[in-house]
Amino acid sequence: MTATKSEISFPDINDLSRLIRFQTDQGKIWLGEQRSILMTLPALAGFRREVLQSLGLERTKGFFMRLGYQNGLKDGEMARHLRPDASVVDMFLAGPQLHMLRGMVQVKPLQIEIDPETGHFFMEHLWLNSFEVEICLSEFGILEDPVCWILIGYACGYSSSALEQEIIFKEVECRGCGDEHCRAIGKPAHEWEDHETFKRYFVADPLIEELYELQSQISALRRNISGTDMLSNAVGHSKAFQQVCDMANKASHSNVSVLLYGETGVGKEVMAQGLHKHSERANEPFIAVNCAAIPPDLIEAELFGVEKGAFTGATQSRMGRFERAHKGTVFLDEVVELTPRAQASLLRVLQEGELERVGDNRTRKVDVRVLAATNEDLELAVKEGRFRADLFYRLNVFPVTIPALRERREDIPLLVEHFLDKYHARYHKKTLGLSNKAMEAVMAYDWPGNIRELGNIIERGVILTDTNDTIGVDALIIGIDESSQNVNALSSTGSLIAESDAIANQANIDASTDWSDEIFRRGIGLEEAERILIDKAMTQAKGNVSKAARLLNMTRPALAYRLSKN
Structure with missing residues (x-):
């Protein structure tokens, strides 16, 4: 058509x-x-x-x-x-x-x-x-x-x-x-x-293309600021993050145990993977274990192995995570959740390089580098008796604290770009990125879930936004509280008025439109509509003509004339 x-x-x-x-x-x-x-x-x-x-x-x-x-x-x-x-x-x-x-x-x-x-x-x-x-x-x-x-x-x-x-x-x-x-x-x-x-x-002509290419190279260098020494899977160029990466680079070329501190979602496992990838063990296994996700009565068997018949359900002997990671790296996330027996076994691995499977008395040698992470204060856990002091000292040889995302806000645009590329590829679509308002919301948010939360929100935005459309604030699950901000809008005459007044004015216009539509629907004529308004005003004013005139935005003589006419 x-x-x-x-x-x-x-x-x-x-x-x-x-x-x-x-x-x-x-x-x-x-x-x-x-x-x-x-x-x-x-x-x-x-x-x-x-x-x-x-x-x-x-x-x-x-x-x-x-x-x-x-x-x-x-x-x-x-x-x-x-x-x-x-x-x-x-x-x-x-x-x-x-x-x-x-x-x-x-x-x-x-x-x-x-x-x-x-x-x-x-x-x-x-x-x-x-x-x-x-x-x-x-x-x-x-x-x-x-x-x-x-x-x-x-x-x-x-x-x-x-x-x-x-x-x-x-x-x-x-x-x-x-x-x-x-x-x-x-x-x-x-x-x-x-x-x-x-x-x-x-x-773009060659000059513009050349400048764009240079900008792309600069962005790439910011993501990989120290060349091959930089943790290539880490994204960020803020000073706080670069200090962490510099420390991690120095630790990656040794077998020292590294204890990663940081809130949930800051990227402790990503950092651990980077440490392994840039170490001499890079071609050997990297095994990550979330200690909090394994039931306490199974944690020893999962980490150190189990012999057949050691407990009900142990129908065959099997290796634990440490044996499977021989010559490689084990990453223990939420290490504070280990049981006392598991802590003792881990200390033996760190000190002697040996372990015993559950239900076995034969000692096995293992060559494993241990990386650990926690979002708790391990020193406090030691004081409270929940974590062995000797194990803490063995793990805490090289502590690295990864800053929360709210402490490295200048990295957020790079991370947004990283996640957009990731989810564009996963969902086979290409959005136009975040709107200015959405980026402002992302930059202002405190990110209690850190990078993991940011990634989830960008994924949601990509899913909800059509190809070649911009991701708006509504596609995200965060917003900006503007209740205390001075926000103005345009009035019908082109002057600036408070946005709240503009919204109220528009609501009044919409309400009056609905009211007039109802009058037309009922077939009420102009004279009858006038009589209804006057009667309503007089009722509300309790018969006071002057007050009723003010309600109708009229002079008292004009209302008196209409009353006499009706």
């Missing part, structure tokens, strides 16, 4: 203007979940002039078209979800309305045709008050070619994203090159004969 409009009126813009929010005490402006800024036109003009002088005309044109294109992509994604019950044309017109709301240009559509089933699209519109024409005329005067580069890029990006097909707009007339007005036409890319040539403006 084709939706066509030749005489076009825009839908109500309130759904878009409500997206603008001002956090004046935080120095932030939001459009939906994307952070925005206000910048004066003279500043943009100066920037455009310097870029033009530095890059030349063609590169500058491409640069600003790509800038507009990226902006349009984000708005197109937002538009797809903003008006789910509207016609395809009204949904699409959110883009031109956002163009106007941003103060970039006044859009006057002349014709629009959209058929989602066949992919047909055609739009023609005028641009009035283009900010780019104003810059051009003030800085450069009349030029030979159209100058609304950001506007064209935005139109292409927005249309392609909103309609989920490649759309190209071209400016066929422009005031910046002496025409009476700016006029643009948009249609599917394949319908333009020179679309391949035109599309080159949306591809």
Whole structure:
């Protein structure tokens, strides 16, 4: 079905203007979940002039078209979800309305045709008050070619994203090159004969590609800051985390026992795997044991092995984790949960390199490096009699404390990127990453579950978000408490008011709309509606005409006249 409009009126813009929010005490402006800024036109003009002088005309044109294109992509994604019950044309017109709301240009559509089933699209519109024409005329005067580069890029990006097909707009007339007005036409890319040539403006030129490649290399170096000595499976470049990695690197090349301290979810097992991978035992087994997950009456058999008939259910002899890890590494997580007998057996392994299976009196030699971890204070456990002091001293030769995620917040963006890559690959989809608002929520959250919790939340966001969409706050299970923040919104007249007042005003508008719809549904006429209001006011005012007039926002004589008439 084709939706066509030749005489076009825009839908109500309130759904878009409500997206603008001002956090004046935080120095932030939001459009939906994307952070925005206000910048004066003279500043943009100066920037455009310097870029033009530095890059030349063609590169500058491409640069600003790509800038507009990226902006349009984000708005197109937002538009797809903003008006789910509207016609395809009204949904699409959110883009031109956002163009106007941003103060970039006044859009006057002349014709629009959209058929989602066949992919047909055609739009023609005028641009009035283009900010780019104003810059051009003030800085450069009349030029030979159209100058609304950001506007064209935005139109292409927005249309392609909103309609989920490649759309190209071209400016066929422009005031910046002496025409009476700016006029643009948009249609599917394949319908333009020179679309391949035109599309080159949306591809980063060699200079940009080189800078991007350098940035990628810098990011990779930050993740792997000390080359081959760095724990390659650890992600982070904060000073606190780098200090931990430096200590771990020094410990990895020896057989020393390492005791890892840290809250739940900070990545103690990941660190232990890194220690093993970079040790001389890297090609031998790495066996991780969660001591808290094994019943106390089975922990010795699991760790040190059991002989047939040692207890009910022991129908055959089998090796324990330490024998299976011979020449390799055993990682004991939650080591404080070991029973007293298991602690004694572990101490023997550490001191003598030997063990006895449960139900056996034969000594077996084992060559195992022991890494242990705890989220408790082991010294306190020793004082309380829950952990052997001699075992503590043997394990605590090289203690390493891994900081909580809230203590290394600068690593959160890198970790988010890491988990996005991981779950994009797992679920065979590609989102556009976190929105600014979602990233702000992630950065502000205290992460009691640390990296494990962050990974789970990013996984949830990837699952709930469609391919080529941005992960918003709603897709996460964390949020920002803005109850104490100074948040402003736009009123219907364009002035700033408290967001709570804006919400209340909109609620009143919605309520009045529902009330008027009910009047129409019941077939109540204007005179009867007036009589009902007056009677209700007089009842509430207990017959006091002056008070009733105030309730109706009228003068007393005007109400008295209506009372006498009725």
